Amino acid sequence: MKPEEVIPGLRALIVKDLVERHGFSRKEVAEILGITPPAVTLYLQGKRAGDVAKLLRRKGALKLVREFTDHVVERGGKISMPALYDLAFSVIPLIEHKVTMGREEESLIDLRRNEAQRLLQLLRERFEIEQKSAEKFMRIASRLRNQALRMLIRMIARDCVKHADVMMLLMSVVESGGEMRIDLPDIELLDKLLSEEKSFHVHGLNEIKKMLPHKILTLLVDCIADDEKKHERILKNLVNYARISEQRESVS
Known part of the structure; x- marks a missing residue:
């Protein structure tokens, strides 16, 4: 399930929680979420994203939504789209887990x-x-x-x-x-991707780190470097696996 499919339902639950549990007016909720008051009304009436909201409630996402709105109320301000995406990423495994476990x-x-x-x-x-x-x-x-x-x-x-x-x-x-069943990409394509990934490593991350003003910022760059190493390792393993599979097919 994609975040874009979940976010409307999350908005519906957030609207309802802010109005009914926290006592906000529809106008205030509209400002917090960056939507119009009529949209708030539609969410409250279940006429917008009602089915998704019911699914989320049924799958146990209401607890996460309430914790989210509690933090919003505590710190004040508006709810940004990145914050909604973060909440969606937290909820999606919960939904899909319930399906898988059944x-x-x-x-x-x-x-x-x-x-x-x-x-x-x-x-x-x-x-x-x-x-x-x-x-x-x-x-x-x-x-x-x-x-x-x-x-x-x-x-x-x-x-x-x-x-x-x-x-x-x-x-x-x-x-x-x-x-x-595993259908691997062509070995030539995998080799090309691997070569490109290796070339990324020489594009000045160490120089960038030296010029950054704070250790926290260098940690972010370290995450990029770690991801590049991981990508290279994955591609190497895929290339080796593809070659072994190709050899087996030629023998058979």
Whole structure:
């Protein structure tokens, strides 16, 4: 599920919470969210994003929304679009997790049942850890005033969201029997991507770091460097995997 699909429903829940629980007027809520008072009315009446709001409420997202609005009320000001995206990223794993976890265990066909159940248990536990961590870091980030520090904490939160997504994918594969067809890109394309990724490393990140005025800012640049190393490692492994697969096909 994409953030753009979730945000209208989040707005509906935020509007309702600000009006009913915090006692804001419709005009005040419109100013906080950067929308018109008639739009606030439509959200309250369930005529805008009502179905998405019901889904979010049913999946347990209301607690996160209330914590979000509490922070908004506490610090004052308006709700920015990046803040809504952050909230959406926190909610999406919760929604998709509920769907994944509802599947019947009879779908475990090829893996031995006991091992598969144990693996699913471990994956679920890790999923919940990553989800809770993402929520915690998002809450912390929302309270920070310094933009650089807030971005660093949000990056950690987004990594936790990505980790939760990985756990969901692994659960899906295990529940479907452990089989997965992989269609790799052409080796030449992978080699080209790998060469381009290596070339990025020489574009002056160290020089940029030396010129920055604060250690927190250099940490942000370090994150870029770490990501580039990770991308190179992933592409190298894909190239090797593609070559091994190609050799096997030629032999057979």
